[in-house]
Amino acid sequence: MANSQPSFLATGRGKLTLTLLCTIAFLDFIDASIVNIALPAMRRALDFSLQDLQWVPSGYLLTYGGLMLLGGRLADLLGRRRVVVTGTVLFSLSAVIGGLATTPGMLIGARLAQGAGAALMLPGTLSILTTMFKEGGDRGRALGVWGGVAGGASAAGVLLGGLLTEGPGWRWVMLVNVPVCVLVIAGLFLLVEGDRRTARLANFDVLGTVLVTGGMLLLVFTLVKAPEVGWDAARTIGGLAGSLVLLLAFLFNEQRGRNPLLPLSIFRIRGLAAADVTQLVAVAGIGSMFFFLSLYMVNVLGYSPLETGSAYLPLCFGVAVAAGVSSRLLTRIGTRPLMVAGLLLAGAGVYWLSRIPVDGSYPTDLLPGLLISSLGLGAAFVAVTTAANAGVPPDQAGLAAALLNASQQLGGALGLAIFTAVATSRTNALLADRTPVPQALTAGFSRALLACGVFLAAAAAVALRAANSHGEAAEAEIAPDLEPEPVR
Template identity: 40%
Template sequence: MRKTAPAATGRDIEFAWTPGLLVALAALCLAQLLETIDITVVNVALPALRAGLSFSAATLHWVITGYTVCFGGCLLLGGRLGDLLGHRRVFAYGTAVFALASLACALAGGAGEFVAARGVQGVAAGFVSPMTLALLAALFPEGRPRTVAVTVWGAATAVSGALGFVAGGLLVDGPGWRWIFAVNPVICGVVIAAVLRFVPASAPAARGRFDVVGAIVSTCAAGLLVYGVTQIGVRGGNSPDALVPLVLAALLLAYFVLHEARLAAHPLIPVRLFAVRTVAAANLAQFLISGAIYALFYLLSLQLQQTLGRNAVGTGLALVPFSLLLLVCAGSGPLVVRYIGFRGSIAAGGLLGAAGMLLLAHTVTAGDATRAVILPSLVVASGFALTFVPITVAAVTGVPSAQHGIASGLVNVTRTLGGAIGLAVIAAAASDRSDRLRGSGHTIGAALASGFRFGYQLCAVLPALAAVTALLLLRGEGRGRVRTPSPFPETAGPVSN
């Protein structure tokens, strides 16, 4: 498919953009878009899902959390399994499982069945998503071909938020929420056929074993933590339903650290990475900001429909400016970092994001969506956009080049698990505030407004803490010329197909 120069020159002799390569690139981007869009597409469907599957206000967030916890818990395991068994094979099987789980979501008759199917969807996505990048690395040589391919892949990921809101709204207000999931098997079938036809199979890239114990323990710990937090909002902090899962989560997390540091022959996460100050700061900031973003989308979707009277399509369209501004402003990240470094960029972005959250809390009773949601959310977007590139680059700064791949994967895990846990905490707190006020005689409108206000105030705390993290743990790193790191390990050699 491509020819490479002898090792003495290290240059590509020939590379041609064939129709087969274009189809393969489109299929891999479509697969990545499908895995990420399934996080945002359900936001506008939350009221319909609650009514159709009998979710309670306190458990509704599991529509998103059940997916993201399993997704984040399997990202590193999926990448390792692909190295051992072959990237194309893991991609094909993972996409097939995702299709079957999507069909189960579409056919679910109750909340429990639906959340279980969403969990399986998340597991499959955790195996597929790393394979899209690995297969791109195999197909496109370093230099301009790979840069173009990864840029297209990144653009597909970036637009998934806006596309998910619009597509979700159209499907919910059209044929119904079940079609959000019913269309996935068709798309997955097309993707699998294209990849099997145009992406050559290759031998496994590594030998050894994968850390199944670490993946299971970390995912179970995250799930128990999220469940325990939600039960605090439902039954109170002294309830066994809250305390038991929280204690079990703490024990599992402690064992996970011990397992990764001392017992695992091939650990998912080298614990020594966290001794690198920039890595620790970047992942903590990512965890906090992702928690705020996931919770923000959840609250905005419900507010637009429950208090502002928007239908699903109107809700999706109201959230599009937020996603587009994130995409546009994120490009300014490298320039900002060049002048004020990681520390200044993350701190400024976190504080601006926190200010936007407080503005949302202040305008929660405004009578129209523009003043209540759209304009304040743009302030949040402009702040969060400043943090994306600095966090990504800081996450591999100071890390040996041989570990850039695992460090990049780690920040993706932090992003998804931080979002899941932050959403669970804030959704439970906001729901509890509304329920208490309704129980004390307040009107539904006043109770909902107070719950949303409290939720946005809690959201503001997270990016503010991210700013404090940057100020305390980072120094002058990043000033000067900053390059966004490759998503592929630098030690990987050329792949022959």
């Protein structure tokens, strides 16, 4: 019996292993937002154009989301530790290059490479967690900590970015990764056993890899550029159509291939697809919330980078508390009630934030909404992460992790594209009517935040279709006809 075996998480090695894995996740998650506060300083130092500057954050998201599925499958087939170490080395080297960059192109190239490294790191790391922590509720508690890290990383990125930019300087938003990566690599060899390769590269699904990577890269690129070129522009319509064609061709190839990159049988696991879609829609809303609130604090309230980052401290604390409580509640009430309640609570907090005035006050206009959102986020991310990994066979753990995190990156790009268009449209209309700039900006941010809240409510509705996993019991919740895909 599984529950008769001692708890791995209760051991010193188990605690160190969980800390290591969550540190890797924190690195990958935080680097999506840590550069945002430093962008003005980067622009001045390297003489960026406004058009090129957006590629510092967007370049990371492009390769991170576009290569995620490939990273997850490589981890399953070539060995999780091997792929995570490779990704960490690439992540660290690109951080050095970015931190020492002397031209805009050098920094953008480093961010593209860093995203590729993160795409190799994250799916393998989450699959290591779900395969190492199995017994006596260990997995539920471990995923609770992971969910807390995921929920609070964006806010922590803004805070750390502000501290570094106003302290040692903008270059340290890149260089700070290097010593952490060195410790991570050492920890991986000390704490995680190497797993054997289960396939040869000669049998790898090259066509499927090309199709899905091309489709995801084109989709994320099109979404990132859409607010700038226009949703009705031929370039946007062509990019969306092209990505759809590539992804449909990928699914057709996977259905017929002998060694598919994405065995479609994984979608027979009850509730997995619903959990991934919930993640996509929720991140579209919550990721954009950080973006617009930060712009409001800097451009309307006149906060410094450090003040803007510090404003998110209560949210980070709230997420951590909610994640800890939720990981214990999960075994009693299951993932579905936590997802639905958490997302509705987060949506209510974002609705509060959408009522921001031009002369806003942090204690009355921002803090209550941030605290309400944090409690919902902590619960939702723990539950979604657990539900998306429940019932997954060990040989597909990396793939399941990649699907969840690809949903997160695609959701972030999609949300930013949609809500930036919403905010810009409202602001431009008011400016055309000679409305003062602070009022026009606030109205645009407010409308975008309201749309973010609607997306969180929609994510709660999608979560009703997810399986109600109770941690370990969820491993039995697999459709009867599900069989692992053979690796030849």
